[in-house]
Amino acid sequence: MLIYALLGLPLIASALVLVLHDRPNLRDGQALFIGLITAGCAIQLYAAPHSETVTLFSLAAGLDVSFTPEPLGKLFALVAGVLWPVATLYTIGYMRGAGEKNHTRFMFFYAIAIHAAMGIALSGNLLTLFVFYEILTFSTYPLVTHKGTPEAVQAGRIYLGILVASSVILLLFGVIGVWVLTGTLDFQSGGILAGHIDPFYVPFLLGLFAFGIGKAALMPLHRWLPAAMVAPTPVSALLHAVAVVKAGVFTVLKVAVYVFGIDFLRETGSSDWLVWVASFSILAASIVAMTKTNLKARLAYSTISQLGYIVLGAALATSLAASGAAVHIAAHAAGKITLFFCAGAIYVAHHLTDIKDMNGLGRVMPVTYTAFAFGALSIIGVPPLAGAWSKIMLMGGALDNGHVLVLGVLMVSSLLNLVYLGEIVLRGFFAKPTHGLKSDDVQEAPLSMLLPLCLTAAMSLALFFAIDMFILDFGG
């Protein structure tokens, strides 16, 4: 029942958006309301001990569209479900504040994207996952190209080109490969591949998934993410925190745990190469982030770096690391959505996008900047914020598996995070104001934008103390 609710509510919301297209307040209000119900359902599902498989329909023999909520999927559903109403509230404020057009179309595809994210989260087999993965790609395309400018069209091409090509060429190849090898597509704890494949080929199959899931933005398939920054900020928040990239890394994690099985991966050593690719992605993206002065572009590269953590967690193939990766999905979601909300608030209130122009802005927008500091510290991994836990767990997992060098990677990465995120906070609070902004002249974004970003900043804090609830056991 909860599964149907989680999948159906966003669809209902999107249908109502179309029906109520000429009554903006009602249209946005119902989306918010349904978002809150969805969040409730997601929490309830997460708390529920276990749920059974639900088969929606069957494409053909062996090709079922079915849903099985397992702990990891429930966690992702929780992240998407809880952040949706928050993001909706923010979207309402942003779209009106920034004077964007075509609200109805925007809200419609936003809700569809959440529907797709839920489908991915709860998917019971690879086919279902692939179906919703593609729905997510195509439903976010109109959001990315929302502005309709030539840059937006170009960004849309890169976005769709990379995501569709990688999924169609590599991911689907992997999916059908698994089907031919094992005769099943179902996710099972412990994986389904062991005993069906010559271990020699496992790294290649893993590669099909790791690079086929373009949404995980593993270098060198990350180009779409910075390109998609032309979209309105709520879309960036959706892409980075709620749905798209999280769906990507979630898929990588889910495939590693339930298709390959972390024991199988560790025993065959098939994922060692991925450890280094992910490490490279973490460091390289951090370094690129430092060179960017556009706030959203810097955050985008920060995301690519952070996604590397989650792929790393999957590649380390120990229970602790995988659990750390799962925690990082939630921790990074709360942290990064805060940062994007702040970036959007800065844009709406002052129309600033470049970090160099934001000197002294912290004194003009104290609330926004405080929230930003919370988000940044969480991403860097400073206690008592959520990001600290995931980093510790990943380090523990690396030690379990004897990858001592990975510890160094994680530490260097934290330092780099500190440099490129800290700069923004420091400039905001301590640098000499430019643009003639007066420090006593507080000018924040509208309340409907401030409220969500305070909320998500608080979540980052709360997650640290409620971490018990988010540690999953993958055995092994």
Place this chain on the structure above:
Amino acid sequence: MSSLAGQWNYFLVIALMMIGFYAVIARGNMVKKMVGLTIFQTSVFMLYISMGKVSNGTAPILTGDPQTLYANPLPHVLILTAIVVGVATTAVGYALIIRVYESYGTIEDDELIKMIEAEDAEDSEDMNGETQSA
């Protein structure tokens, strides 16, 4: 040598076939192409008819005598159908040639290709022109 003598009909058929096929491929004039096509088809007719021949067989008309050896009538019947088809093809082909001549003023392949390419280019030029003005 004996095989050549015994199978001379096939060599004839193959020669005709190649002559026709060559004309279809190598000639630029549409009428010559049609002529080639007809020769090509006719060679196939002859292939069928010659295979229906039975040594010392007579025309397949019932004589009432069980000892009579007949030629195989089935290939004849098949080829009767094929000839009809061939005639229809030829008719359609020449009709098309006439129409092409009426609208293009030529039935030479190379000239036609130039004119068609010009028309194709015109289509895309229209596009550019109108895009610029728009």
Place this chain on the structure above:
Amino acid sequence: MMQHLPVLQVLLPLLGAPLAALLRGRDMAWGLALLLTGAAFLISAILFGLQYSAGEALIYDLGGWPAPLGIVYVIDAASALVLPVVSGLAFVATIAARRLVEAEIDARDHALFYAAWLLTIAGMLGQITTGDAFNIFVFLEISSLSAYALVAMGAGRDRRALPAAFNYLILGTVGATFYVIGLGLLYMLTGTLNLTDLAERLAEVESTRASFTALAFIALGLFLKMALFPLHFWLVPAYAHAPSAVSALMAATATKVSVYVLIRLMFGVFGVEFNGLADAIGLLILTLGIAGAFAGTLAAIIETDLKKLFAQSSIAQLGYMAIGIGAMSMTGLAAAFIHLFNHALMKGALFLAIGAIAAQVGRASMQTIEGAGRQIPITMTAILVGGLALIGVPLTAGFISKVYLVRALLEQNFWLLAALTFISSALALAYVWKIIEAAWLKERPKGAPVLVETPVHYVPAWLMVLATIGFGIFAGPLVDAAYAAAAVFIGGAR
């Protein structure tokens, strides 16, 4: 009555054709064509049901002469699957034809148009049903000759239709003649023309060079007719300059019938075990298939005329069917049947939607559809869904095709080929998205003709779109039917 159904669905359009030519008055001929194609569709649906419930082939002896003396019509799992595709598409295309023909063809020629229209449909249905190899040739020529005439009728609007039709005629006739040559050799070897009988007797003379030569001639002739790369050059101009209704009918059905005949001859007569078939011809078909998939897709990407673009895409899609055939396995053949079915739906939808635009502004190109997404959203959405299906996006029929095609390749350990198939299908995104961007992300230029859409314009296309989605979501019956069809030619369970 019921036992005459196998022949009736061919006879109705065949006999209706001369009648249609005689009919005068507005829409009379169209009405007759609609009635007869509708009847043919109904009959083929019934035949599918009958065959399915019987579980074995229904044999109809023409004129009461049993095989191998007489000509038989065979409704087995394969022909029962392909018949409704062709007759159904013909029916929907006939619905759409009324408007398209009114817009594009001189009123005096309407009766003749529908006569040729019915003849070509009768020819295709005949090729599918008949169990006699020479009869296939006759029906092949019936459908082709009328198709040449139909293509040439595009001359009223675009004179390039004439040379296109002429080249189509030359290559079509060469292809058909190759087929007859091969058949002649087979007849010399076996003394029979009945397909079942041929298969039995051919086993005795399998190792002769003549039998292999016969196979080569037949395969080559049919490659030409089905426009397999690199023998596809007749197809693009023929589809592009033909009247829109004809483009839709032919794109959806004509080449499919040749694919079906190729399967019938290659597997039904020669058989997978046939000497050298799998090694030589199978490998050839695989190679040409994947080359065609790339050649067609790449050509489509640089094309600006929508009819030519989707005609090039047809070359690519035929390549996929060829790959399924070339895999020489149960799943491969089933995949070929699945794609044959699905591609007919997708291309039908696309060409009907494009036709609705071309009939209004003379030519559907990237330029004439600029900004059309807002003016004619329903028609453009049909093109969007059809395009997504071509890429193979899940929940469309194209996805099912691709899954089974790749599965067939992986089962045979053709990893590289599977990878190439994926790459070429991903490239389809480029040409589909070019259209989407032009239609939705560009403003309609000032002074561009106003496009309109009423149910008359989009209902036929949307019937196909709904089928594309329907068979993308509930593909189970189709997959079963395709496996049953494949089982006709290749023994063994799935």
